[in-house]
Amino acid sequence: MKYxxxxxxxxxxxxxxxxxxxxxxxxxxxxxxxxAEAAGVLVDNNGLSxxxxxTTVRVRNGKTLTTDGPFAETHEQLAGFSIFxxxxxxxxxxxxARVPTAKYGSIEIRxxxxxx
Amino acid sequence: MTGAxxxxxxxxxxxxxxxxALISQLGDFALAEDALQDALVxxxxxxxxxGVPRNPGAWLMAVAKRRAIDRLRRAALQERRAVILDPLDTxxxxxxxxxxxxxxxxxxxxxxxxxxALEAQVALTLHTLGGLSTQEVARAFLxxxxxxxxxxxxxxxxxxxxxxxxxxxxxxxxxERLDALLAVxxxxxxxxxxxxxxxxxxxxxxxxxxxxxxRVLVALLPELQSAEARGLLALMLLHDSxxxxxxxxxxxxxxxxxxxxxxxxxxxIREGTAVLDEALALxxxxxxxxxxxxxxxxxxxxxxxxxxxxxxxxxxxxxxxMAPSVVVEVNRAVATAMAxxxxxxxxxxxxxxxxxxxxxxxxxxxxxxxxxxxxREPAAHAYQRALDLCGNVAERAYLQRRLDEMLNLEGxxxx
Numbered sequence: 016m017k018y019x020x021x022x023x024x025x026x027x028x029x030x031x032x033x034x035x036x037x038x039x040x041x042x043x044x045x046x047x048x049x050x051a052e053a054a055g056v057l058v059d060n061n062g063l064s065x066x067x068x069x070t071t072v073r074v075r076n077g078k079t080l081t082t083d084g085p086f087a088e089t090h091e092q093l094a095g096f097s098i099f100x101x102x103x104x105x106x107x108x109x110x111x112a113r114v115p116t117a118k119y120g121s122i123e124i125r126x127x128x129x130x131x
Numbered sequence: 132m133t134g135a136x137x138x139x140x141x142x143x144x145x146x147x148x149x150x151x152a153l154i155s156q157l158g159d160f161a162l163a164e165d166a167l168q169d170a171l172v173x174x175x176x177x178x179x180x181x182g183v184p185r186n187p188g189a190w191l192m193a194v195a196k197r198r199a200i201d202r203l204r205r206a207a208l209q210e211r212r213a214v215i216l217d218p219l220d221t222x223x224x225x226x227x228x229x230x231x232x233x234x235x236x237x238x239x240x241x242x243x244x245x246x247x248a249l250e251a252q253v254a255l256t257l258h259t260l261g262g263l264s265t266q267e268v269a270r271a272f273l274x275x276x277x278x279x280x281x282x283x284x285x286x287x288x289x290x291x292x293x294x295x296x297x298x299x300x301x302x303x304x305x306x307e308r309l310d311a312l313l314a315v316x317x318x319x320x321x322x323x324x325x326x327x328x329x330x331x332x333x334x335x336x337x338x339x340x341x342x343x344x345x346r347v348l349v350a351l352l353p354e355l356q357s358a359e360a361r362g363l364l365a366l367m368l369l370h371d372s373x374x375x376x377x378x379x380x381x382x383x384x385x386x387x388x389x390x391x392x393x394x395x396x397x398x399x400i401r402e403g404t405a406v407l408d409e410a411l412a413l414x415x416x417x418x419x420x421x422x423x424x425x426x427x428x429x430x431x432x433x434x435x436x437x438x439x440x441x442x443x444x445x446x447x448x449x450x451x452x453m454a455p456s457v458v459v460e461v462n463r464a465v466a467t468a469m470a471x472x473x474x475x476x477x478x479x480x481x482x483x484x485x486x487x488x489x490x491x492x493x494x495x496x497x498x499x500x501x502x503x504x505x506x507r508e509p510a511a512h513a514y515q516r517a518l519d520l521c522g523n524v525a526e527r528a529y530l531q532r533r534l535d536e537m538l539n540l541e542g543x544x545x546x
Contacts, residue, residue: 016294103296104246105304126293 017058017127018099018107023091024120026066043115051099051110060097091120098127138178142171145188146262147347151234152192154297157199160241161287164259166199167191173198192231235260236299236351239344243312244295251286252315253322258283260347261340271322271333305356313363313419316344320367324374338374342367349406354413361410362420368403369426372396383525388435400430418454421446440470457487465496473503491520495530502537511537 051057069085101107111122153163170191184190242255257263269279300308323337345364352360376390407423425446432438447463460483468476477500487493498513514534521527
């Protein structure tokens, strides 16, 4: 089953990390992705640029409304995603628990609607 | 037993086992539930006329499998495509199988998966393993039937859509998942035991169902991993032994030291104690076993005065380390006061100040110990605080009596 792991974290908290912590985090990401690749579960993954660069679009009465910023003001922002091919939710939970930023933020697990 | 009640008893007893085996064979939770439902309706019609068959479980299983095939065929026709129905499709009339494999453990772990909301876990467990109808589960939890139906449907669809596995969790997940499972069973028991609402019959049924689930769990778990499950079963049996003495004629709660101990169910106490001994022999201690041991010490005391408070206080010390909470701390302080005198207990309670402000037993315990150490004014104050927070009639009557006592004595002293 294909699962999308949506990684949320509080961007305001991130600059508080020391350079060493930041370096560790990058190393952890690298190791994590290598492991996911080696396990043959990784379908796709990427990080998102800072939420300050977000643009939100709505179409109302045929008119396109474009606004600056994310769709909702929440204290955690979507920061990245991975798509994993797992045999069940427990396996997906296992991968989610090992996401390096799970210690700071939260990981939402959703299955893909079309499992092709 | 009349035909109708025999049918109902059979349904209840067989439901979890058949459903669990069906899900294993069909690999589809919802299809298995629907097929079993069809079979039950079918059985109701047939058995009323022909009588209950020799092996009702095997009968239900065979019919449910056939209904599942029917449903799959119909679905395939609707989609205008052929469906591959391997092992099941090879025989038109499935054989009556006398030995239905017991997959209830898998079903329990699926129903109590942490990805489901706790209320859904409870409802699903009662519905699938206990064979309670949607109406019965709704009544037990005082929610409207459509709400409960929706809760169950949502849980079922999450199991399928999110890919919640149908299996006994592997070793690395087992301790954590077993804790969740035990918590659900204990919650069902407590809903029946301390429920502030709902009719007596439903409450009794919930306790009985929780105990039955506890027995099934103990029977199916590998022995080495069953210590806490046995501890929980012992705890429930020991609590349940006091059921008759716990409520007075008007349905109000009678406090432990005022209960008529001759009404305690000795058979349940014996069984509870025996199960606890089995648990302790496994040398894998945990909070349920400690609580059961405390309950057993109360059960063994022929009079309140004969209670071994020193042991109980020591067990609460252990429990406070294993599962710290304000509730445990208050009980621990009360037991310490009983074992070593009021000042020792009071000291422990005062350390909790600020953490337990909204918890009336804390104020009631403080008040009692302040009274026993002759601090009347603070005692009166604490009784008042407890009264403000307490909704239980029997407890309120006790607290009010003590409060009056404190105020009168104080008035007397001032004169």
